[in-house]
Amino acid sequence: MRNQILDVLELPRRLIRSELEINQCPHDIQYYASDPACRGCFDGPECQWLYATDEVAALDSRSLDELMQALEFAILSVAAQLAHAGHPLRCTCPPCKWLQQAEQLHKQALGSNSGA
Ligand SMILES: [Zn+2]
Secondary structure, eight states: OHHHHHHHTHHHHHHHHHHHHHTOOTTSSOOOTTOHHHHTOTTHHHHHHHHHTOOHHHHHTSOHHHHHHHHHHHHHHHHHHHHHHTOOTTOOSHHHHHHHHHHHHHHHHHHHHHHO
16 A cells, blocks of 8 residues: 555656746755745645655655655645646546546545554
8 A cells, every 4th residue: 555655646746846847946846944935935835745755765664644644635736736727527638547546545545544
């Protein structure tokens, strides 16, 4: 389950990174908690998420709960991007397919988590 979540986090990381790059972050997409510009940044939550999920090595040591939170954030963020871009309900582009997959995985993970 952990590895599945790690796998599924790859696409939103790419998406969010490319989205943030367009906005020309002065810190090269590293969240600086001490910089008021970062704290007030519209992309702050995405940036913090990206930063928090940056190293796969570090992610390996995270608890399943933390991975689930990262997954939940990714689902919300991708869903918002797709809604904003006006993708139809039955769209089959990679991010839309990813969203369906991720939501399913999230449901499965919730089920196995409470069972354990
Ligand atoms: Zn789509």
